[in-house]
Amino acid sequence: MSLAHIYLRGDQPRARWKRHDTAQILKRFFFCERSLIVSASAWIPHIQDLDVKLAIPYFCWQNAETANDLRERVFELRFPSRLMEHEGADRPLAALLNQIRKAPTVGAFLAGWGSVALTALRDAYHEFLEHADPLADAPTYRFLELSLREKEQQITKLAAWAAQELAADQINRSRGETWLNEFGQALARLGGIGTDEAPPEVEVSPIPGSQPVLIPDRPARDRRYWSCRFYWPDIIDSDFPYGEGLLLQLRSAVSHLNEVWAVEHGGIILSEFADILPWEWIRDAARWTYDESRHCQMGRNRLSAWGFDPSEVPLGSYIYESANGVEPIYRLGMLYFFETKNIGRKPERTAVFKEIGDAASEHDMDFDWADETIHATYGNRWLRALHELSAEKYPPADKVREKCELLVTKMIASASPAEKSALVARASSMIQRANELARA
Numbered sequence: 022m023s024l025a026h027i028y029l030r031g032d033q034p035r036a037r038w039k040r041h042d043t044a045q046i047l048k049r050f051f052f053c054e055r056s057l058i059v060s061a062s063a064w065i066p067h068i069q070d071l072d073v074k075l076a077i078p079y080f081c082w083q084n085a086e087t088a089n090d091l092r093e094r095v096f097e098l099r100f101p102s103r104l105m106e107h108e109g110a111d112r113p114l115a116a117l118l119n120q121i122r123k124a125p126t127v128g129a130f131l132a133g134w135g136s137v138a139l140t141a142l143r144d145a146y147h148e149f150l151e152h153a154d155p156l157a158d159a160p161t162y163r164f165l166e167l168s169l170r171e172k173e174q175q176i177t178k179l180a181a182w183a184a185q186e187l188a189a190d191q192i193n194r195s196r197g198e199t200w201l202n203e204f205g206q207a208l209a210r211l212g213g214i215g216t217d218e219a220p221p222e223v224e225v226s227p228i229p230g231s232q233p234v235l236i237p238d239r240p241a242r243d244r245r246y247w248s249c250r251f252y253w254p255d256i257i258d259s260d261f262p263y264g265e266g267l268l269l270q271l272r273s274a275v276s277h278l279n280e281v282w283a284v285e286h287g288g289i290i291l292s293e294f295a296d297i298l299p300w301e302w303i304r305d306a307a308r309w310t311y312d313e314s315r316h317c318q319m320g321r322n323r324l325s326a327w328g329f330d331p332s333e334v335p336l337g338s339y340i341y342e343s344a345n346g347v348e349p350i351y352r353l354g355m356l357y358f359f360e361t362k363n364i365g366r367k368p369e370r371t372a373v374f375k376e377i378g379d380a381a382s383e384h385d386m387d388f389d390w391a392d393e394t395i396h397a398t399y400g401n402r403w404l405r406a407l408h409e410l411s412a413e414k415y416p417p418a419d420k421v422r423e424k425c426e427l428l429v430t431k432m433i434a435s436a437s438p439a440e441k442s443a444l445v446a447r448a449s450s451m452i453q454r455a456n457e458l459a460r461a
C-alpha cells in the first residue's frame with residue numbers, strides 16, 4: 022500500500038488564523054483604537070465634571086498603549102513590511118467610530134464611546150482571544166488580555182457617567198438618545214467590529230443629529246470649584262508673594278490642580294494634529310495629556326486631604342483662553358513652554374517640602390519632575406516636526422514661544438480690578454483656612 026497520500030490530521034482549532042490573517046485583524050483593531058483615541062480627546066475641554074475630564078486621558082492613554090502594541094505586532098507578523106499608514110478595507114469602520122466626535126451631547130458621546138464603540142471592541146478582542154493561538158501568537162495575548170480588562174473598567178465607568186449626564190440634561194435627552202440609537206444601528210449595519218470579516222465597502226454617511234465638537238472658547242469647568250480666569254493673585258499682581266512654607270504648600274497644590282488647562286490643550290492638540298503627524302505623535306500626546314491629568318489630580322488630592330472643600334478653591338482658565346482664535350500650534354507651544362518652565366525649580370521645591378515634613382507635596386513634585394523631563398522631549402520633537410513639514414504654516418520653536426508669551430501677557434493685562442480683588446479675597450480666605458487647618 023502506498024502511503025503517499027495519507028497524512029496526519031492538522032485541523033486543530035488553533036490553526037484557524039495564519040500570520041497574515043492575524044495581522045489583518047490586528048490592523049483593524051489598531052485603526053478602531055486610533056479613531057476612538059483621537060475623537061474622545063477632542064471632547065476633553067467640553068467636559069464639566071472633573072472626574073470625567075481627567076478619566077478621558079487615562080482611558081485614551083491605556084488604549085494608545087494597546088494601539089501601539091497592536092501596530093508593532095502587525096509589523097512583526099508582516100516583516101519586513103512596515104506599511105501601515107492607511108485603513109484600507111477597514112476605512113468604513115474607522116470612519117464610523119470617528120463619529121463619536123460629532124455626538125450632539127456629552128451624554129451621547131460618553132455612551133457612544135463606552136456602551137457602543139468600546140463594547141464592540143471588547144467583544145472583538147474577546148472573540149479574537151477565543152479563536153487565536155496562545156502558543157504561536159503569544160505576544161498578542163499578553164497585551165490584548167490586559168486591554169480586555171481595561172476595556173471592561175472603561176465601559177463600566179463610562180456607562181455610569183453617561184447615565185448621569187443623560188439624566189441631568191433633560192432638555193437634550195431625547196436628542197442624545199436618538200443619536201445614540203442611530204450610531205448603534207450604523208455599527209450593526211457594518212457588522213460590528215469583526216475578526217474574520219472586513220466591514221462592507223460602503224460610504225459611511227453622517228449620523229442624523231450629529232454636531233461637530235469644536236474647540237470651545239471657554240473650557241467647561243466643574244461647578245463644585247470656584248470658577249475664575251486667574252487662579253492665584255501673584256499671576257496678575259507682582260506684589261503678591263508666591264510664598265514660602267505654608268504658602269508654598271498651598272500655592273503648589275493650587276497650581277497642580279490648575280494644570281487642568283494643560284489637560285485640555287493636550288486633548289485638543291492630540292486630535293488637531295492626528296492627521297498631520299505620524300502615529301507616534303498620538304501616542305506621545307496621549308501620554309502627555311494623561312500625565313497632566315495626573316498632575317491636576319495630585320493637586321486635587323492634596324487639597325482635599327488637607328480638608329479644603331472644592332468651593333473654596335479657584336479653578337482658572339486664563340492660559341486656555343489665551344490661545345483662543347490662534348492656530349493649535351500655540352496650544353502645543355504653551356503646553357511645552359509653560360509646563361516645563363519651572364522644571365529647574367522643582368527639585369528645589371521638592372527639597373523644601375522634605376525639609377518641612379510635607380511628604381505628599383515632596384512626593385508629587387518629585388514625580389512631576391520626572392514627567393516634565395519627558396514632556397520637554399515631546400515639545401522639542403513635535404514642534405520641530407511640524408516646522409519641518411511646513412516652515413510657512415508652522416513657525417520655528419522660538420517664534421512660537423514668543424507669541425505664546427505675548428498672548429499670555431495680553432491676557433494677564435486684561436484682568437479687571439474687580440477680578441483682582443475677588444481673587445485676593447479668595448486666596449486670603451484659603452490662606453486663613455490653611456492656617457486653621459495646620460493648627461487643628
Ligand SMILES: [Fe+2]
Nearest residue numbers: 280313316360
Ligand atoms: Fe504638568
Ligand SMILES: [Fe+2]
Nearest residue numbers: 360361393396
Ligand atoms: Fe507637563
